[in-house]
Amino acid sequence: MANILQVHNLVKSYSSGSKNLTVLHEISFNIKERETFAIVGPSGSGKTTLLGLCAGLDRADSGNITLCGTELDSLNEDERALLRNRNIGFVFQDFQLLPTLTALENVAVPLELQGAKNASGKGKELLEKVGLGDRVSHYPSQLSGGEQQRVAVARAFSNEPKILFADEPTGNLDAETGEKVEQLLFELNREAGTTLVIVTHDMELAQKTERILKLKGGRIVENQNSAV
Template identity: 80%
Template sequence: MAKILSIQNLKKSYKSGSKDLTVLEDISFEIEEKETFAIIGPSGSGKTTLLGLCAGLDQPDSGSIELCGTFINDLNEDERALLRNQNVGFVFQDFQLIPTLTALENVAVPLELRGDKNATKIGMELLTKVGLGDRFDHYPTQLSGGEQQRVAVARAFSNRPAILFADEPTGNLDEETGQKVIDLLMELNQDAGTTLVIVTHDLELARKTQKILRLKGGRILETLKV
């Protein structure tokens, strides 16, 4: 299988007062197309920073990132945004739905912005798939946390991404609701043939993926095949 993400010798640090704080050091790994991959580690181990770098939301100090066949280090911000728009989906811990849009609009609007004439139809199909066929016209405040996350999952798959990044997707949900969202994420992922990269501190969730990368103190502790 072809690789969809290749990370080589990644380093990232931030200014903390007068000091440089190294968040990630010498990170290298590869992910293949259609693979499910978990990044785990304690708080402060650099998981979310790594996810942001992989998706081109931030730039490393050194090292290379190849995403969907493109070295994104060389791209400017607009070029990286275009690459994400065409190839990448996101699910965040805090849902990030637009409060003034209905569930259907939250899923369809990104497609409309891309000029997709079938945006509403695709949005309805995806919301039905995630069990929200009767919630099209509900606003985020009228939905439970689990329902909001399901809208976010539907939106993430709306542009048929080659790779989907999920940052603590169950972090704000109770255990039972979180389990349902994960099952859904895995099921949709399999249907769509998308590569799935999950950042989590939940070992149970990580074990549902094919490969686990364990971070500690900004370095790779181990990579496990599940």
């Protein structure tokens, strides 16, 4: 299978007062189409920074990233946004649902942005799949944390992304709820044939993916197939 994501010699640093802090040091790896992939490491190891760069949300100091056959450096901000809208799904630790929209409206937003017909019908179908068919008219404040994350998972798959980035998707959930969300994420992923990239500090979750990349101090210390 072809690579959907190619990362080569990525370096990223931030200014902190008078100091320059390098967060990522010459990071290189590839992810194949349909692969499930985990990025793990302790807090401050650069996991979330790396995910943001891979998804085109931020720019590296040096190195290059090719996502879905397009080199991100060659795109301006509008072109990057278009690439994300067409090809990428996101699931975040803090859900990031729009509070003034219902569950259904939150799921339908990416479809409407693409000008899809029957966005509402497809949104309902996805909410049924994640077990929230009876919550379509509820606002985020009326849903539990687990229900909000299931809405976020449904939204992430709504535009049929080629690749989905999940940043600590179970980080704000209790163990039982987190496990249900994990199952949904992997089930929908298999069904859709999406590439799944998960940033997590949870090794149990990481070991459910096909490959694990371990970071420490902004460097790759391991890049291996998992036991799955």
